[in-house]
Amino acid sequence: MSIKLYGLVGSTATFRAMAALYEKDLEFEFVPVDLASKEQKTPQFLTRNPFGQVPVYEDGDLTLFESRAITKYIAEAYADKGTPLTSKDPKKSAIEAVWSEVEAQKFDPTTSKLGMELVLKPKWGQTTDEAVVSEFEKQLEDLLDVYESRLTKSKYLGGDCFTLVDLHHLPNVFYLMMTKSKRLFDARPHVSAWVSDIVSRPAWIKVASKLQG
Structure with missing residues (x-):
């Protein structure tokens, strides 16, 4: 099989x-990487990603890291397969690019911090810092007000069709739906x-099922 994905089940990226x-x-x-034993920091793995992080994507002689770069390649290299994830129209593509930046620069930092406090710390037996939760929930509220306005104009953030913009939100959204921050959505x-809509997509259900597998 020419395509390999190195990573950790449960990792948002x-x-x-x-x-x-x-x-x-x-x-x-799918090639599991044992982060607990720091497999991602071994010399062999560092030849795939010099930053020692997951995921890593291999497709023939191509090796990529950084999850959003990986998804962009998949969407463009396999444009004729499965779900169209990007638009070929320059104006629509530009709008998708704007909201992709919003996800990466605003949504991900805020929701990742909440995920750390509300999902990971309890899992690790650590105490959630409620002051941090309050701070970042306020940031998320402000951001979701903008999302609410945007979604009155189109079904999805990038336009009328599901795209990479929405897909990139899925992991953090999925985890926050299990926490008290769900009420903000x-x-x-x-x-x-x-x-x-997005969490019920068959592709995402396959991903989420890995947590039970």
């Missing part, structure tokens, strides 16, 4: 790349509908 592969109906080999009807 790994799940982002995996979701793109499933949306494209591509066969791939539920309180905004268009955001709530968008969340229900």
Whole structure:
């Protein structure tokens, strides 16, 4: 099998790349990386990603790291397969690029911090810092107000079709739906509908099932 994805089940970045592969109906080999033993820092792994992080994507003689770069390649290299994840129209593509930046620069930092406090710390037996949660929930509220306005104009953040923009949100959205921060999404009807839509996609259900597998 020419496509390999090296990563960790449960990792948001790994799940982002995996979701793109499933949306494209591509066969791939998943290669688990043991982060607990620091396998990602071994000399062998560092030849794939010099930063010692997951995921890493291999497709023939091509090796990529950074999950959003991986999904962009998958969307463009396999444009004729599965779900179209990017637009070929320059104006639509530009709008998708704007909201992709919003996800990477605003949504991901805020929700990752909440995920650390509300998901990972309890899992690790550590105490959640409620002051940090309050601070970042306020940031998320402000951001979701913008999302609510945007989603009154189009079904998805990038436009009327599901794209990489929405896909990139999925891992953090999925985890926050298991926490008290879910109420912030539920309180905004268009955001709530968008969340229900994207988390119920067959490709994402396949990804999420890995947590039970």
